[in-house]
Amino acid sequence: MSKNYVQIDPKDNIIVAITPLEKGTVATIQGIDITLKEDIKQKHKFALNDFAMGDEIFMYGVLIGKAIEPIQAGCAITIENVKHASAEFQDSKEKFTWSAPDISNFKGKTFNGYHRKDGKVGTGNYWLVIPLTFCENRNVDVLEGALSEKLGYETKKDFAVDTDALINQYKAGASKDAILNTPIITTKEEMTKNRTFPNVDGIKFLKHDGGCGGIRQDSETLCKLLAGYITNPNVAGATIFSLGCQNAQIEMLQNALDAIDPNLDKPVHYLEQQKSESERKLIEEAVKHTFLGLIEANKITRQPAPLSKLVLGLECGGSDGFSGISANPALGYASDLLVALGGSPVLSEFPELNGVEQEIINRCETEEDSKKFYDLMRAYSAAAVAVGSGFENNPSPGNIKDGLITDAMKSAGAAKKGGTSPVTQVLDYTEQVTKPGLNLLCTPGNDVESTTGLVGSGCNIVVFTTGLGTPTGNPVAPVLKMSSNTHLYERMNDIIDINAGTVISGEDTIESMGEKILDHIIKVASGEVASKAVLHGNNDFIPWKRGVSL
Structure with a gap:
């Protein structure tokens, strides 16, 4: 090209x-x-x-x-x-055939992941701290302050300052020169090496503004999303903070967990502040139980797993006029490779499938799923129109400036992330991936809301294509950023993992770039390479309240 x-x-x-x-x-x-x-x-x-x-x-x-x-x-x-303008579509399917790509370069390959008792395999090993209502966000902050840096999990800065060393020198009567020569800076690399629990990748704190107020359905949806995070294969266990009187009750979360896995054996410790003796006691109990959970999580080590255990989130944001001809189709080819290997790629962002609905419907393996996709798209579109908007308002100023001037143009390029394989399952928001093959997940086009939803439905790794650049990450799943053009990759190399601009320059074909993407996914899934989002501590988490979000 x-x-x-x-x-x-x-x-x-x-x-x-x-x-x-x-x-x-x-x-x-x-x-x-x-x-x-x-x-x-x-x-x-x-x-x-x-x-x-x-x-x-x-x-x-x-x-x-x-x-x-x-x-x-x-x-x-x-x-x-x-x-x-976009083409009309109907819920009836037309004939569809698929030719799987050549997977000889990946046959028999594995990644090193964390095996869970339910048969899933994680690309990471995290402990979660979750508030059931925004009222508990402060207690989550206190727990983070008590645990993260002390255990070697500080990710918000590139180094730590050990003021205690100076205090100890002063109390010991050290001279001015001794104090000036005392090393007090610890780099992020050193902090990582000195982790108390080397097999635990981090403690993640999922603060949010939900759980109470609003409508009851918002709290039910939130609990289903949080249950998806707890049961995600990248998670070893969780500490849950409840105030007690909020809409999102502990029982609601437990019911959501039972619906996903009635035999869940991950440790989940619940704390209810209104039943606690005092805030101090609440925090003390939370710290101790989280510490004990980390001891157990640290016993799990990475072991080889087939590529069929990869559940790959397909995401895009900050798209440009090259996204649909380089990064997205290359990711689509990687998606097709994964399908042929028995894995589960997941395509989301339903507002960005506007105009290609009939193609998607034709690719659905069952009439039930084609009808479900049809109904979800019609309902989403109608909800947008009802508040005076519509899918046509999806392109952002940045999209338009870089050549994506209509939603259907943007959508046709965005849909390329899903490759060409059959659709094996259509999921509404918070529903779990249970079938191998290409899954469709109803999420907004909003980058973080969509990525949050992908991981909540079971994705253990995400590839995020971009033409303009974005620092987006996720608390639980590594998010790999891929640029559509080389200029972006060179300019924002600190946050971009993969460059698909070589497709534009002719150095790569869609197929060769797709294989490079899958190779990189395997390295990140194995813990050999860290995604830039993980290195920078981009832990973006925004639950969707099911209102109109384009």
Whole structure:
């Protein structure tokens, strides 16, 4: 893909500028010469033919908009001359066949993970501290202050200052020179090496603003999400703080846990403040029980596991005009490889499937799932319209600036993350991944809400494609950021793990990049390489309250 422009699908009547194109440039597409009538920015599009008002515009082979004024061939496609439009869809399936990719390079490969008694395998080993209501966030903070740095889990800074060493020197009557020569800085690497529990990757504190107020369904959904985090294979156990009077009762969380795993044997310790003798006693009990839980969690070590145990979240955010032609389809190929290996990729962000619904419905293996997807999409769209919005309002200012001018255009590119394999299961928010193969999970397009939902439904690792850059991470699952372009990778290398810009430059094909992605996933899943989000302590956690979030 190293030339200056590309027609992605033979049906497309707009062309993507791979590099900035000057007015007067002659582009040849399908044997037709097009003279550009204006400058075309990199990642933006120009018309392949003349459009009259109302004419349909196609990209990725699907309808992405309609002309709202006449557009001449060679002119730029912009928000001033095009409006969002998407194809209609129905709940009945059309015939679908799939050719699995060649998996010979991965056959027999394993990753080193944490094996749980329920048969799942984690890519990490974490202990959770969870408040059932925002009223308990302060107590969560106190517990974090008591445990994280002391046990070697400080992730919010690159080094720690040991003031105690100076205090001890002073009390011992040390000289000024002795105090000045006392080492007091501990690097993050040293803190990690000195962890009390080397087989525990961290203690994660899932603070939130829910659990009380709002509607009862919000608290029920929150408890189901939290239950998904506790049962996630990356989690060894949890400490739960309850105030006592909130909507999200302990029993509600226990019922949600039973619904996922009636035989759950992970340690979960519950503390209710309104039944406690005092706040001090509450914190004392929480510290001691968490410490005992960490002792048990530390007994688990990484062991080889088949790649079929990977549950891969497919996410994107801060997308640009290259996302749909480099990072997303390359991740889609990695998804197809994982499906062929018996694994479970999970595609989310339902507002970003607008315009490709019929293709998704056709790929569903069962009529039940095609109907479920149809109903979820219709309900989501209707809810957005009911509050005066709609899927067409999904693209952000950053998306538009970098060439994604309609939601259908953005969605058609975003859907490429799901590859080409059949859909084995359609899940509503908080429902758990139970089948191998490509799963669909209803989440918002909001990056953190969606990633939070993916991990809550069982993903043990996430790949997050981006064209503009984002520091997003997750408390429980490693989130690998992948750039759609090399410029972003070089400029934000501190937060980007993988560069798919080599597809744009022609150094890689979609297939070779997809294999590189899966190779990197295996290394991170095995604990050989840490994701940048983990290194920086990006522990983003935002539950979705099921309101309209695009």
